[in-house]
Amino acid sequence: MTNNAIIKEDLHTIYNSAIDWSRFSGKTVLITGANGFLPAYMIETLLFASKHFSDYQINVIGLVRNIIKAKKRFADYLDNPNLKFIEQDVSEEINIDTKIDFIIHAASQASPKYYGTDPVGTLSANVLGTNNLLNLARKHQIESFLFFSSSEIYGLLNNDTMTVDEDYYGYLNPLLVRSCYAESKRMGENMCASYLHQYQVNSKIIRPFHTYGPGMDLNDGRVFVDFVSNVLKGEDIIIKSDGTAKRAYCYITDAITAYFKVLLDGKNGEAYNVGNPDNEFSVRELADLLVSLADDKSVKVIMENGDQKNYLPSQVSRIIPDIKKLKAFDWTPRVSAKEGFYRTITSYKKEQVS
Numbered sequence: 001m002t003n004n005a006i007i008k009e010d011l012h013t014i015y016n017s018a019i020d021w022s023r024f025s026g027k028t029v030l031i032t033g034a035n036g037f038l039p040a041y042m043i044e045t046l047l048f049a050s051k052h053f054s055d056y057q058i059n060v061i062g063l064v065r066n067i068i069k070a071k072k073r074f075a076d077y078l079d080n081p082n083l084k085f086i087e088q089d090v091s092e093e094i095n096i097d098t099k100i101d102f103i104i105h106a107a108s109q110a111s112p113k114y115y116g117t118d119p120v121g122t123l124s125a126n127v128l129g130t131n132n133l134l135n136l137a138r139k140h141q142i143e144s145f146l147f148f149s150s151s152e153i154y155g156l157l158n159n160d161t162m163t164v165d166e167d168y169y170g171y172l173n174p175l176l177v178r179s180c181y182a183e184s185k186r187m188g189e190n191m192c193a194s195y196l197h198q199y200q201v202n203s204k205i206i207r208p209f210h211t212y213g214p215g216m217d218l219n220d221g222r223v224f225v226d227f228v229s230n231v232l233k234g235e236d237i238i239i240k241s242d243g244t245a246k247r248a249y250c251y252i253t254d255a256i257t258a259y260f261k262v263l264l265d266g267k268n269g270e271a272y273n274v275g276n277p278d279n280e281f282s283v284r285e286l287a288d289l290l291v292s293l294a295d296d297k298s299v300k301v302i303m304e305n306g307d308q309k310n311y312l313p314s315q316v317s318r319i320i321p322d323i324k325k326l327k328a329f330d331w332t333p334r335v336s337a338k339e340g341f342y343r344t345i346t347s348y349k350k351e352q353v354s
Helices: 005-015 037-052 067-073 113-117 119-140 179-199 223-233 252-265 283-292 337-353
Strands: 028-032 059-064 083-087 102-105 144-148 203-208 237-239 246-248 271-274 280-282 301-303 318-321
Touching: 005 037, 005 252, 005 337, 028 037, 028 119, 037 059, 037 252, 059 067, 067 083, 102 119, 102 252, 113 119, 119 144, 119 179, 144 179, 144 252, 179 203, 203 252, 223 237, 223 283, 223 337, 237 283, 246 283, 246 318, 252 271, 280 283, 283 301, 283 337
Parallel strands: 028 059, 028 102, 059 083, 102 144, 144 203, 203 271, 237 301
Antiparallel strands: 246 280
16 A cells, blocks of 8 residues: 555545446456556556455556566555566567456557657557457457547647537648657557457547646656656746647546546447546646745746757647546546645655655
């Protein structure tokens, strides 16, 4: 069990949401990309549920590329008999004899810093990895397969004043290297639909929008993560753009609750936006919010247009999720950006102290 008080509170919040954890009773859940920010929280949630639901044992298998990193990330859980790891690249053939009941495919290089440096590696997890896991799902006749897609699949929007529902798609140029992520996520979604159609693999899709919280890799490269890192270090926030691009930010407890709801109750072959449209900020507005949360009151925002090495910026100026489909499952995001980023910053301070 984690010693971080903020994460403990988060796990309690998710556990106490309207999710029927008994449906995982005696089942095995395979989660790929287990070292990643979001899948790692899902693993901790399942282990938390298993511990607090004494009648229900939930087994979790985390597929990782780096077992050393996994042992560090899950140091508080290494003696937990319900957690096991498999070390391999998801893009290679996956053979697991243990009966698998649920698969959550979250292995992916989601940070734009990889799109320019490793586009092939980026697309491989989304296409080859998805193919491998869907074949595994077919073999094990699993109950549910959850594919982590992305809001990036919406492409360039003709009207950036609208919220985007799951049936709206904008233009994507497949010859742009930056499209390696969005195009491969689009292909991954079609693979889920195709395996459902041809082999009856019960697949569902989530499209996460910007999600933040404790456990983010502070070297991730996305601006909102950089801002958190700046505040923790007492550094000025330097914005290397005009600061007008707008995004909606969702705290991790709201997001993880949604993921489990879709895994258990989502309709096969359908996609669900997961985000918080009420927490929309421009880059500059978000920087100002983070500065207001800094202990060091000398920290300020500096506007400085300039090149960002190896970073291929998005051409989308604004994208806000329509979440009506998820609201039908009695889900709504509850955490404000001010509260969520305060909790995020506080969690890292507690890690530094311990």
